[in-house]
Amino acid sequence: MDLLTPIIILNLVAGSLAVVLVIANKLFAEYGDVTLDVNDGEEEFVVEGGSTLLQAFTDNEIYIPSACGGQGSCGFCTAKVKEGGGPVLPTEEPMLTRGELIEGVRLSCQVKVREDMKVEIEDKYLEVEKYDAEVISTRDVTPSIKEIVFDLKEPETIDFSAGQYVQVQVPADGDTVDRAYSIASKESVHDRVMLTVQLIEGGLGSTYLHELEEGDELEFTGPFGDFVIQDTDATIVGVAGGVGLAPLRSIVFSLLEKGVDREIWLFYGAWTREDLYYHEDLQELAEEYDNFNYVPALDSSNPDWDGEVGLVTEVMKDYLQKGEDMEGYLCGPPPMMDATIDLLTDYGVDEEDILFDDFS
Ligand SMILES: Cc1cc2nc3c(=O)[nH]c(=O)nc-3n(C[C@H](O)[C@H](O)[C@H](O)COP(=O)(O)OP(=O)(O)OC[C@H]3O[C@@H](n4cnc5c(N)ncnc54)[C@H](O)[C@@H]3O)c2cc1C
Ligand code: FES
Known part of the structure; x- marks a missing residue:
């Protein structure tokens, strides 16, 4: 009882102070x-x-x-x-x-x-719109990444450049907070938006998106972002890690569909074979288009894998030539992007020709 009394008094004082502060804020913090x-x-x-x-x-x-x-x-x-x-x-x-x-x-x-x-x-930004959208499909593309496709209701279409992102309005405590997700679909698709979302344990936005089901509705704003292909003739070197493939998927599919004949490389690093997503689609594209080269690399060897193994930056050295006219487009974990920037600058690429999308 002796110990409880001061605690109760302290709580009462703190509670009264909080009430006074709220009232003072109401009375004096009126800005009109x-x-x-x-x-x-x-x-x-x-x-x-x-x-x-x-x-x-x-x-x-x-x-x-x-x-x-x-x-x-x-x-x-x-x-x-x-x-x-x-x-x-x-x-x-x-x-x-x-x-x-x-x-x-x-x-x-x-x-x-x-x-x-x-x-x-x-x-x-005065042109950016808010979209009402409805989920038309969801599927797991890796054990932790979900692909979610939205049909646009109002407005019914979106114009964006491959590599850009939208900001999803995530319900939170009776309000909403925004989270950014890269558009993974092609530029030519205007009535739908496809996102690929990695589940972050305890994460507000990623959990919300992973729990969406067909028919659910949500709102997002966009498009945003400058992670878009520059209008030059340089070789495009895309480097993705994990869910960082999202904007690069849109970039690669959009460029090839438009018939762009620049040389395009996509280096894609993942832990295991099951963490590689859109792998078969990208392999097919590499077979179909002479100017597209797809190089996936796994973190460690695996009996079912006869492709590249090791850090993406080590693998890249076997394919790229120093001094070539190149531009870098990087999206993945920060250490991977830092190592890639070092490698590309060492290969003679100017820093301003290396664009990166930082999800963190
Ligand atoms: C331009 C841009 C584009 C993006 N595109 C995509 C995309 O296409 N797909 C995608 O999945 N994500 C993407 N992201 C990341 C996304 O916006 C969220 O940050 C991510 O989904 C985590 O949000 P959350 O609300 O689930 O977690 P929060 O509730 O914000 O965080 C929960 C906890 O997880 C930690 N945390 C947050 N992010 C990570 C992380 N990446 N790894 C480990 N721990 C983390 C936080 O520190 C916190 O402790 C993008 C981010 C940016 C800035
Ligand atoms: S919204 Fe202001 S710093 Fe992120």
Whole structure:
């Protein structure tokens, strides 16, 4: 009883303080209506002050990349704040370069709209749409990766460039959070979107998507992203690991379907044979198209496997020539991408000709 009394008193004090804070926030943190000017008057809204800039955008149907769902950890939701917005917060600093800070670039999921603001975002984001979609099929393509195909209901079609991604709205505590997933289907398919999703234990978005069934509905925004093929004649060197195959599948299938005659390599690393997905499809493409070379590599040898074994970067050395005119398109675990960047730069590829999609 002697020990319990101070604990109960402490709890009562903490509880009362919390109530006072909520009331104080209601009474004094009223910012009223404020005006948000986007891209020098291209869009202008009156919003209720107090929400984040990202939320104000979303409420007014402006969708910008926000892959971590507003946690301040992806650094994707940048906007240039020209007026208003207050000082840069400690939660923004690690995600912004010195140059960006000088230019007034901010993380819109951290900035609060408390006064009239003038902001600038890339014009292309004003074209991004929100889609209502319905699941038309799901299947396991590896023990941990599911392929999910969605039929687009409203709008009925999407235009995107192979390599881009969408942001799925994942239900969370009565609200939604966004998670990014690369479009794995071909550019020529406009009425459907196919995603491949790796299940992350305890993961909000991946669990939600893995539990979807035929007929279920969901919403996503898009397309987003600059992981797209540059318009040059250089040899395309695609390097994928695990579920990182998703954007590269779309890239390879789209380029070949369009009759692009550039030389294309796809190096694909996985742990075991059952972790390789779309393997037969890619083999068939490599047989059909002289300019497409598919090189899967497993982590360790296996009696059922007569292909390459070992780190993708070691395997690549047997196929690529130093000094060749190449561009790299990488998507996979960060250590694999770092090693590939080192290898390609050593082979004479300029860093700006190496694009990568970082899922982490
Ligand atoms: C541009 C882009 C495209 C992407 N495309 C795809 C795609 O096509 N397919 C796909 O499956 N994913 C893709 N991702 C990753 C995806 O957006 C989610 O981050 C991933 O599904 C985990 O989200 P979650 O909500 O399930 O986990 P969360 O609830 O966010 O995280 C749960 C826990 O898992 C940890 N965690 C999160 N991600 C990983 C990971 N990758 N490995 C191990 N632990 C992790 C977290 O630290 C946390 O502790 C992409 C990401 C980006 C930025
Ligand atoms: S940092 Fe990810 S949404 Fe803002």
